[in-house]
Amino acid sequence: MNERIPTRNEAFTLFRQYNKSESLTKHALAVEGVMRYMARKYNEDEEKWGIVGLVHDLDYEMYPEQHCKKSEEILRKAGWPEEYIRAVLSHGWGIVTDVEPLSRMEKVLYAVDELTGLVVTSALVRPSKSVLDMKAKSVRKKWKDKRFAAGVNRGVIEKGAEMLDVELTDLITDTIMGMREVAGEIGLKGNPMPE
DSSP: OOOOOOOHHHHHHHHHHHOOOHHHHHHHHHHHHHHHHHHHHTTOOHHHHHHHHHHTTTTTTTOGGGTTHHHHHHHHHTTOOHHHHHHHHHTTBTTTBOOOOOSHHHHHHHHHHHHHHHHHHHHHTSTTOOSTTOOHHHHHHHHTOTTTTTTSOHHHHHHHHHHHTOOHHHHHHHHHHHHHTTTTTTTOOOOOOOO
């Protein structure tokens, strides 16, 4: 089967075919937003990065025990490009796959996937319930409290920042900026405080 470049619409339809959960959909949209933001920052292909971010957890709701492996099967069957499939697999590196993130796109996905969860949780405990008025220091304050957003693997985020050779605070800032662009879709517009 020939590889063909999927459209954003096709990617979202495919994602919704396997995921009905609102929280997983919001997570996919958050990661897509950050990936698009980062692609622009690094002068990369925004559409490709966004689509990879959107489908990275394609199999998570229906096949949690086969996470990433089932996505590979689904995407291959749909004729998706190898580069997209490899990137999706790489975000599970060291957890559910042995596909190490090598390209910049893969490293960014690996670094921001978990981080979006921490940003969401940090935003929801703010009076504004918004990412629009949030700064990296709010997330950094919560970072050391291991009970806060306990499911977030901080080690993966740190390793991702290291791979990208960026400061953790800068990575958090970029993640917040990317999530601001999709704040409405991910339920984090809230009531931001004026600057």
